[in-house]
Amino acid sequence: MVGEGAYRMMQDNRAELEKKVGIPFEVVRIAVRDLAKARSAPSHLLTDDPFSVVNDPQVDVVLELIGGLDPAAKLVETALLNDKHVVTANKELIAKHGSRLVSLARDRKLDLHYEAAVGGGIPLIQPMKHQLAGNEVLKMMGILNGTTNYILTKMFNEGAEFSTALAEAQACGYAEADPTNDVDGFDAVYKISILASIAFGQQAPFDQVHREGIRAVSKADMFYAALLGFRIKLLGIVEPVENGRILARVHPTMIPKDHPLASVNDVYNALWLNGDFVGDVMFSGRGAGANPTASAVIGDLIDVGRNIKIQGPASAIPYGPYMEMASMDDLITRYYIRVLATDRPKGLGHIAMTFGDNDVSLAAMELRPKSDSNAEVVFLTHPAREVAVQRTLSQLKEQGNVQEIASCIRVEA
């Protein structure tokens, strides 16, 4: 998909590209999985052996647009060892091996760019490395996955349940048959790890990023979010916490309806960043799709081409090895909690007392009877410690009048 887009962009805008770079690009060889499939590129350029591309002495720059680790990791490494510049759109590869591969490129005086790995066509990575680089990043929050944003938008606007909205997303081609990578937050975890690595100069271990997907978000939560003046988005969030470490997390989040991220809907992505000097800045656009992703790939290719033309030194900016990250126990934020409870004397009092016993103070409460004998109770807390909230929830589960902790969604104000 992205390879097809990148090829078309190089053809459609050929004259402009040559003008901007100062030298022409020529596509030498294209590796595809299925040689029989119809493509824009002439068939004599095609091969089904990707290693023939990265080993071809004629090739100066490799665009790795396969995705996944195998064989992409080996291909990128081989390309670099063969002294070829690399442009990749592969978030998993960069999230897992970015520090090592960028250092390898740098040592070999090669470029390795990956603007398309996060936010599709939206310029994010290079602006953070360059124009915003003087700032201490105080917080980043991003809508980094278009599929889940589409589903959440549908749920909010149409009062649809998750399963219905997912089915629609699949019908429109916005979600895959197996939607795990998107709806369970893996995709967003890779992306926020990359952004954290750039912002804080060391590789953020993706497996220390807290991950929750959107399967548990329900129509009822959307209803209460609207009632309380919020929207629910799957956000990737990174910030330094009290102990000086960096906390990175991906989870459904309630944000005020007038926050700039709240009106980023459908398949659009966005990154909101707060820096000590720049203040708030936000980038938004199409975070996926063949053409927007190709836009970022070709942008990187232009920079590689300019560097080849002027015989400049490698411009890839390396970041350090793994940082030790903060855990969710270090989080302090506000929480929205929805509880199904039987309607007993002192029942609500017991629930409210449990919050207080754990030092979790309440900012708002909404009680709605569901039947003669039970009720839905929604709590909005003041800023509280994650550990204290989790302890509260465990204790509530043990209480006789609590039927279910229906949901717990973190709130960013």
Added chain:
Amino acid sequence: MVGEGAYRMMQDNRAELEKKVGIPFEVVRIAVRDLAKARSAPSHLLTDDPFSVVNDPQVDVVLELIGGLDPAAKLVETALLNDKHVVTANKELIAKHGSRLVSLARDRKLDLHYEAAVGGGIPLIQPMKHQLAGNEVLKMMGILNGTTNYILTKMFNEGAEFSTALAEAQACGYAEADPTNDVDGFDAVYKISILASIAFGQQAPFDQVHREGIRAVSKADMFYAALLGFRIKLLGIVEPVENGRILARVHPTMIPKDHPLASVNDVYNALWLNGDFVGDVMFSGRGAGANPTASAVIGDLIDVGRNIKIQGPASAIPYGPYMEMASMDDLITRYYIRVLATDRPKGLGHIAMTFGDNDVSLAAMELRPKSDSNAEVVFLTHPAREVAVQRTLSQLKEQGNVQEIASCIRVEA
């Protein structure tokens, strides 16, 4: 102001900057207008002779943060001729002399960066030159002036008239005592010329950019905008028109309330861009102020420093000499027109006929009696030629029942 911000940023984030660049920055000399004024920088660095800075053999990089043409133009030119890299925040200088100065820098293998000249802290210029450079730009629309956006936001939210909102902006320090540069659109013209030059690779002559400020926007227009589902923003707009030329214009514009630019309020700036591959992309943030502007200046300085460290060739990307631009006669868009008319038999019919006589077709009309004898009539047209609309307005002015063409605001959909 910006100089003070840049100095503080270099001090506050000194360790991080050195880590990111690989070499430390040292402030050698600071030229100020008034040596007596209290400043963050130690007094032994200060001088009131700016030429002593650009002629100092110890200086590698000059940050030009004075603004205006005199003596800034001479200073930047002298710095370049003395083989110093330059970072400037000066929109007027770049709008008027950008092509010449960037070429001079390039010829002398020097960097000349000016990210801060447009959009303050928001990364705009470099992302257009790099990450988005593979796209053919189909349209750009920007809120490029914080003062006017603050005034228009106040007018919309509080139903204030222009003069009241301007007075408040002046009281808050968002507007100057002489607000001409902002409210009459000069500032936005410089900025949109720079963006047009980058997007289309040739210097856009700023004096061929159509300019209308916001003085004529009234409370009544804000009322009708809301009624029709629009917001009014002062936009800089650039796009290729039918004859292949580039049309650039700054004027109050009605945009649909769900357009991403519509919710960019107060002193925030934003640029919305549509490219042939990337689709829609938007950048927003603080477009002015000492700290956000310093963020962009220091971002440029970091790139200059990295280039000095690796002894790379100049990375400034030049653009060609002046392009011939399209005129407003080539514009086709929708129009909102508000007319005060006396209430006579066939009066409205005559007005409506005049639009039709000029091939301007109407999409919506709203008539509100103002008194027993006159009424306010608001028209929203379908896309029409600017010349046809201007001819319509001239003819309407001659009609006996038309008291006043109270306003004509272009609409972008």
